[in-house]
Every structure is written in structure tokens, then in C-alpha cells.
Amino acid sequence: MHNDQELSQEESLKIITEMIEKAKSHFHESGSGAILWGSVIGFCGIISFLQLYFHFSIGFDIWLLTAVAILPQLYIVWKNRRMRTVQTYHEAAMNAVWSTFAIILFCLILYLNIVTGITKQLLLDEHQALFIKNTISGETKEINPFVPSSNSLFLLVYAFPTLATGFIRKFKPMLLGGLLCLLCFIASLFLNTTYDFLLLAIAAVFSWLIPGLILRNIYIKQQAAHV
Amino acid sequence: MFKELDPILHSQLRLAVMSLLITVQEADFSFIKEKTNATAGNLSVQIQKLKEAGYVEVEKKFSNNYPLTTCKITPKGIEAFDAYVKTLQEYLNTGKK
Known part of the structure; x- marks a missing residue:
């Protein structure tokens, strides 16, 4: 392509259309993330079903595989980043959503493994x-209670869109807010409900209120610049 | 009275580069070169002009010991491209009447 040619308006429009089409046709979704999670969760589900149906045990919690699967997910993101010559907004958004999903899944596994012991404590x-x-023998034995910590789950749900938005828009206040949500989530696993509400408030203020005020400030400045 | 088309953008290769960059978050020099069929030398010069105008950000780094140049459109570049397309539309609409 030359540069100093005189351009007509039609030629300009043709260049713009052609280039946008070329950029669009370059991308193909590899589906690696979906294949990975589909295989892992599907496999774990089938093994769990078989264990319960045929009354046998493989000796360990098969769902721990989902925690291990986070590593290939991170590898896929890293490999794509190294190999790509271009990054679309769509691709960046997909990476952000699937990476956030991996983090949240890891936290959920952490939740299920920690809450039982902590509830007892x-x-x-x-x-x-x-x-x-036992109503016949009268024998009593202590059980490990599992009282769901609903506020911890809410904190996880708060973290998902906050982190994903932070990754996609590369907006640091929201990224930090999302990370703080995860820290609050971890803290909430070890604290009782009273403190959980305080953590919810901290998460909401730092994940949404403060980033929202920063965005509002930027918006007002932009509006003023266009008047 | 028509607005004048932005002279920085009203050039075949620079317009092609900007049209590519408006579609993506960021792109390597090799991607832009492949899509525009431009020579490396010419492309470097035109990207430098876009950079001087503040329309693109250029980041140079190393990947596997090879230099890697990544280009990204700036908010100023988006605004300029938007204005260019609007002006172009005005010209074309008038031509149809």
C-alpha cells in the first residue's frame, strides 16, 4: 500500500471498510477455555455420579480437579497473549471473563473446604x-456442621463483575476493588456473621462506590470539555 | 461549507492503519504490515507521523529476544477518526443529492 496517493472520498471509505473487514476476519475463537472447563466439570460430574450410584470411592475428592484446571486456564491465557499479534476488545473481554471465572471457582472450592472446619470452631x-x-442405641456423636456463610457467597458474586470489568477496561480502581472483595471473602470465611456485614459494606464502598465516583468525575470532565 | 478532511488521516496508508487500530484493542507491527501490504520502512514512517499527532501509542518491547512493536489508538485518535468519518459522510451525502 502506498501513501502519498491522492485519495477521493470513495477511496477513503473503501479503505476504511476493507481494513475493518480484514481485522474482523482475522479472529477465530479457539474454544480452548470452553473445552477445558466442559471436559473437567463433565468428568468430575460423571465420576461423582458413578461413585454414588455404584457405591465405591476413588479415595479423594474428584472435584479438586477443578482447582487443578485453573493452571491450564492460566496457561491458555498466557500462551494466547504470547502468540497473538493483535488483541481485539472481544478477545480481551473473553479472557477477562474466563480468568475471573477460574479465580471465582478456586475461591468457591476454598469456601467449601474451609467453611466446615471454621463453622465448628x-x-x-x-x-x-x-x-x-442414635434413637435406638441412644449413642451420641459429634458432627461437623456446615452452616453456609451466605455473606461470603455474596462477596464472591460481588467480586465477579468487578474483577471482570476491571480486567476488560483496565480500570485500576475496579480491579483493586475486585481484589479487595476477594480479600473480604477470605476474611469472611473466618469471621462470624456480624463482621461479615462490615466486610460487605467495605467491599461495596471500595468495589463500586469509589470507582463509580471516579468514573462520574471523569464523565463530568469529559462533558465539560465538549461544551 | 465543508470541513476540511484531517490531512493526517487523509492518506492511504495512515487511514488504513487507523481503520485497523479502531477495530482492535492493540496490534503488533507485523499484523498491521500484513493487513496493509505496506513495506516495513514506509509503515514505520507513517506510524511515527500518527504517533507525533497523538493518534496512536507505540510501545516497543522484546519478546523471545525479538523486538516487538505494539500500536494502540489513543482517545484523541478515536476522536479524530470519528470526525474524519463524519466529514466523509457529509461529502458523500452531498455527492448523492
Whole structure:
């Protein structure tokens, strides 16, 4: 393509259309992330079903594989980043959504593994314990309670769009807000409900209110510049 | 009275580069070269002109010991491209009447 040719308006329009079409036709979704998660979750589901249906155990929690699958997911993102010669907005958004999904999934596994032990500890702190009684023999034994920490799950849900938006828009306040949400989530696993509400408030202020005010400020400045 | 078309953009190769960059978040020099069929030397000169106008950001780094140049359109570049397309539309609409 030469440069100093005299351009007519029609030629300009043709160049713009051609280049946009060329850029669009360059991209093909590899589907690696979807294949990875589809295989892992599908496999874990089938193994769990078979264990329950045929009453056998493989000796470990098969769902731990989902935590291991986070590594190939991160590798896919890293490899794509190294190999690509161009990054579209669409591709950046997809990477952000799937990477955030991997982080949230990891946190959910953490939640399921930690909450049981912590619930027991929190009850002990209040001098309480849960027992189950055999109504025939009268034998009682202590059970490990699982009291869902709903506020922790809310914090995880808060973190998802905040982190994804932060990654996609490369907007640091939201990225930091999302990370803070995850920290609050981890803290909420070890604290009782009273403090969970405080963590919810902190997460909401730092994930949304402050980034929102920053965005509003930028918007007002932009509006003023265009008047 | 028509607005004048932005002289920085009203050039075959620079317009092609900007049209590519408006569609993507960022692109390597090799991608732009492949899509525009331009020579490396000419493309470098035109990207430099766009950079001087503040329409693109150029980042030079190394990947596997090879130099890697990445280009990205700036908000000023988006505004200029938008204005260029609007002016072009005005010309073309008048031509149809």
C-alpha cells in the first residue's frame, strides 16, 4: 500500500471498510477455555455420579480437579497473549471473563473446604457443639456442621463483575476493588456473621462506590470539555 | 461549507492503519504490515507521523529476544477518526443529492 496517493472520498471509505473487514476476519475463537472447563466439570460430574450410584470411592475428592484446571486456564491465557499479534476488545473481554471465572471457582472450592472446619470452631468459641443421637442405641456423636456463610457467597458474586470489568477496561480502581472483595471473602470465611456485614459494606464502598465516583468525575470532565 | 478532511488521516496508508487500530484493542507491527501490504520502512514512517499527532501509542518491547512493536489508538485518535468519518459522510451525502 502506498501513501502519498491522492485519495477521493470513495477511496477513503473503501479503505476504511476493507481494513475493518480484514481485522474482523482475522479472529477465530479457539474454544480452548470452553473445552477445558466442559471436559473437567463433565468428568468430575460423571465420576461423582458413578461413585454414588455404584457405591465405591476413588479415595479423594474428584472435584479438586477443578482447582487443578485453573493452571491450564492460566496457561491458555498466557500462551494466547504470547502468540497473538493483535488483541481485539472481544478477545480481551473473553479472557477477562474466563480468568475471573477460574479465580471465582478456586475461591468457591476454598469456601467449601474451609467453611466446615471454621463453622465448628466458631460454634466452639460460643461454647456450642452439634451432636447426632442414635434413637435406638441412644449413642451420641459429634458432627461437623456446615452452616453456609451466605455473606461470603455474596462477596464472591460481588467480586465477579468487578474483577471482570476491571480486567476488560483496565480500570485500576475496579480491579483493586475486585481484589479487595476477594480479600473480604477470605476474611469472611473466618469471621462470624456480624463482621461479615462490615466486610460487605467495605467491599461495596471500595468495589463500586469509589470507582463509580471516579468514573462520574471523569464523565463530568469529559462533558465539560465538549461544551 | 465543508470541513476540511484531517490531512493526517487523509492518506492511504495512515487511514488504513487507523481503520485497523479502531477495530482492535492493540496490534503488533507485523499484523498491521500484513493487513496493509505496506513495506516495513514506509509503515514505520507513517506510524511515527500518527504517533507525533497523538493518534496512536507505540510501545516497543522484546519478546523471545525479538523486538516487538505494539500500536494502540489513543482517545484523541478515536476522536479524530470519528470526525474524519463524519466529514466523509457529509461529502458523500452531498455527492448523492
